[in-house]
Amino acid sequence: MPGFIEGMMPVQLLAEILLIIVIFVLGAMILDKKMGIRIPMLLQAALVFIAGWWYYKFRIEPPLPFSVRAIYQVMIAIGIFMWVSSAEKGWTEFKRPILAVLDAKTPLTWWVRAVLLVVLPLSASGMAYKNLLPSLGEPIELRTVHPAPPAAVTVHGKKFPLQTSESPVRVDESGEYSNHIQDAHVMDNPFDPDSIQYMQNVKEGGDIFFQNCHFCHGDNLNGRGLYAYAFNPIPANFTDPGTLAQLQETFVFWRVAKGGPGLPREGFPWASAMPPWEQHLTTEEIWKVILFEYWHTKYPPRTWDE
Ligand code: HEC
Structure with a gap:
């Protein structure tokens, strides 16, 4: 981490996370109030989720193992759901695109649904395949060629x-x-x-x-x-x-x-x-x-x- 002072990590973490939140909120406000662009709820939720993933993956040193990041991502997802479902209006807005794709009443949503129906199972099977593939890499541990013999x-x-x-x-x-x-x-x-x-x-x-x-x-x-x-x-x-x-x-x-x-x-x-x-x-x-x-x-x- 460039410019990172050892021992400052928790402070730096807090500062950076706060900064990201401020950028998010300010950015959304400016887009909304000044330019009249409202980011759809679903997209906002996705952005927060991805930002969290990016932060834990690339900004934290030493790197967090996947299992730990997975726990954090679940907590972020829970937070996002609490936020979008905290008011009826937001929840309806959040659900709308999802329901539209599921119903597929317009040609566009029909196509999105069709593509998703192909892409989702394909990527799931790809991930399963990748996980099951035996790895031929050498083990991380070193082998002691001449270990101490028994007495x-x-x-x-x-x-x-x-x-x-x-x-x-x-x-x-x-x-x-x-x-x-x-x-x-x-x-x-x-x-x-x-x-x-x-x-x-x-x-x-x-x-x-x-x-x-x-x-x-x-x-x-x-x-x-x-x-x-x-x-x-x-x-x-x-x-x-x-x-x-x-x-x-x-x-x-x-x-x-x-x-x-x-x-x-x-x-x-x-x-x-x-x-x-x-x-x-x-x-x-x-x-x-x-x-x-x-x-x-x-x-x-x-x-x-x-
Ligand atoms: C199936 C293959 C195989 C056969 C057959 C085999 N070895 Fe080995 N041997 C190995 C391998 C692989 C190693 C290296 C890994 C280890 O140290 O266990 C080894 C290591 C050794 C070592 C240890 C050397 C060291 O530097 O620690 C000795 C001694 C040895 N073999 C003797 C024998 C003798 C004597 C026979 C026949 C009676 C034999 N081996 C048959 C595969 C074999």
Whole structure:
């Protein structure tokens, strides 16, 4: 609102509304007394109604929501009816054009009625159509791609605290949990027992990936699967440093096990198509497919103690 001083709003509102009323009354008086033009009651009522709509819609900052303006318009309409029906003379005058159109005794009113009979249902159906049309716009709320995970997840009846759980397929030969199992020197080395076991798990994880995940996450794990573009949000691109590389392994475990339905509220607005895989895979299969994803993208798994 130009020239609007904050904190003055109610005063300004009152002043402007008063000004509009004065303009209306003076204008009508001048037209009537000086020029002999009397604005018909119905038109006056319509002008007041439209002026109210215009004022609430364009002059008030911050903008009022439609529901609030609708309430104000109903009150304006009630006010207008009280005013036009306050004297018998005004009421008769107000009704006259409406009744004339309804009766349609002259060619003009006949035509007005005919046009109204076409235009009114058409605009009503147009409005209904517009309201029912699904909107394809994105929701206003932002989606948190990596919301805070729960403290623990229960998968196949077993509870996994995310802070302390470890991938059972990432232990070395002695059964020790190893962050270095994926280091280059143990990878795909046919003479190193750790490496043989590791590659076996990776291979099994790969089978699981290509049976279940590549439709969405793509054969290159880049999120460009066959069905990827049918979804919003699109499937995660694991080669992007923004996903696997910066996620805790147990976070990924939670996401794979619980999928889109397991996301907390802030992860929701565009419902994720990611399936809850605990319904189709065993716990070990989930860990293996995760191992495969880290192996394929060459990102070292992040763990909590790092
Ligand atoms: C129907 C399509 C679909 C399939 C099949 C699918 N995903 Fe997803 N996945 C998604 C979508 C969409 C997202 C992104 C939205 C989200 O985070 O939930 C996602 C996100 C993820 C994430 C989270 C990544 C991040 O950065 O938070 C992981 C991990 C994941 N998927 C793993 C898998 C694994 C493993 C499989 C196979 C067992 C799989 N997905 C199969 C659609 C799918």
